[in-house]
Amino acid sequence: MAINFDPIFDGMQNGPEKIKGNFDKVNDGFSWGPQQKFLNLNGMTDNFDYYKIRNDGNEVLITLYVTGDGNGSCYLPTSISKRIGYSLSTQIVGRTDNNGIGFMNINTDTGKCTFHKPDGSGMYIQALVPLV
Template sequence: MAINFEPIFSEMQNGPEKIKENFDKVNNGLLWGQSQQFLNLDGLNSNYTSYKIRNNGSEMHIGMYVTGDGRGSCYLPTSIAKKMGNTEIVGRTDNNNFGFMHINIDTGKCTFYKPEGSGMYIQALVPLIEH
């Protein structure tokens, strides 16, 4: 079914241009894409592991809760990992210690290190750059 917009636009001065201007104001790239899950979770609580990419491709938001012993790992798609401008991310454990996640930009593997067996929270904004 086709809709004829011509009668609507003929009544509006610069109708299509105004619609595009309004669309560009809404879609400025600063919105976030859908949450996506990390791949091959090992030692992670899958209920709290996700990342989102900003629509303009400038940064990534990571949110996760790492469980298990002192190490764990997961993978990001290499198409994203290769664009990362930061490969070390700090996390806070349930016992108020610090741990970190290292991201290998060539393989996408994210490896976690924490000093004890409590869970570790990571909330990070990571810049994405073109290599």
């Protein structure tokens, strides 16, 4: 079924060009998709954890705040985790509330994310991770 757009653009100077120009601004590849929640949070708070995929598909932005003893875990969808690097594990550095350093390990095969912290304080993670 074909749609006739002529009545929509009738009387609009450069209507189709303006719409295409606006679409190109939004779809430049450098914008980010919507926030998405990690899957199966286990032993973690659910108030500050999300990831976003860049529209061109080249990077994922990971944002987390891990509380407790750090024995919790969560999952990225395997459609994303399998595109992170070429090894079976990727490690991302985080900063604890006590100015220590902790880590988030991502099993790229399963998407499981686990954490290591030197103390019981919260740990912030915010990282841009390239996708292949």
